[in-house]
Amino acid sequence: MESLLYVIYITxxxxxxxxxxxxxxxxxxxxxxAMSSDLGRIMEIVAQFQKKIVPDLGSTEGSPEYIGNIVSALIMAGLDAHYALNEMELCDLPLYLEVYEKKRKEEMESSRMWTYFTMLPHIDARKMKNGARDLIIFPWEEEEARKEAERAIREDAARFEELMKTKKTDYYGG
Structure with a gap:
């Protein structure tokens, strides 16, 4: 065991x-x-690149995303493979992911808009109150709508509380 630790630690x-x-x-x-802590951290990072042979027992929703998958997606989206695999630091990942997600959203919204324009001569546009959004609502738009609805509910609840605190005489003056 000492030999293994020596080989791992010495650079x-x-x-x-x-x-x-x-x-x-x-x-x-x-x-x-300190060395065992460093070794544990290294093993956690390396474990992300290893394939796990576990039968799929359901959906992958909520399962952790691994660096290997993230880096592969970034490379397929156009990030230089040499940079991504050999030079990029872990702290750089959030920057590239944010730009990648923004680019994907813009592409999807653009595709939806062009689909809407293509369909426009063949449909009654007056029935589509939200324009292209009536074709499909993306998950980030649903989240925005949910947050807006929660904010409106909080505002309405505050107004209702203020209304309930007022007295009848406040309205009739007498």
Whole structure:
């Protein structure tokens, strides 16, 4: 086990770090705790790239997304593969994902709009109150509508509470 830990821990930036020195340092509990913490973090990152052979027991909704899948999607969307696989840092992922998601939303909304324009000569547009949104509502639009409805309910509840606090005499003056 010591040999395995030595091989994992020693890199090119520690050229004079012999196995005997490593064995002596391993006696320090703080060093071992730090090394096991680092090893655990590395294993979590590496585990994301490993295929799990587990039978599919249902939908994947709510299951964690792995870096391998995310990076693959970004590469297929046009991100340079060499950069994504060899140079990109984990902290860069949210930036690229945000832009990727924004681009996908714009493409989907554009496609919906062109579909609407293509159908327009063949349908009664007066029946489509929301225009292209009547064709399909995207999940992010549903979320926006839900948040707006919740905000309106909170406002109405506050107005109702204020109304209930007023007295009858406030309206009749007497």
């Amino acid at each position: 090119s930036d520690k050229p004079g770090y012999t196995f005997e020195v490593f064995r002596q340092v391993m006696a320090d509990e703080r060093f071992m705790n």
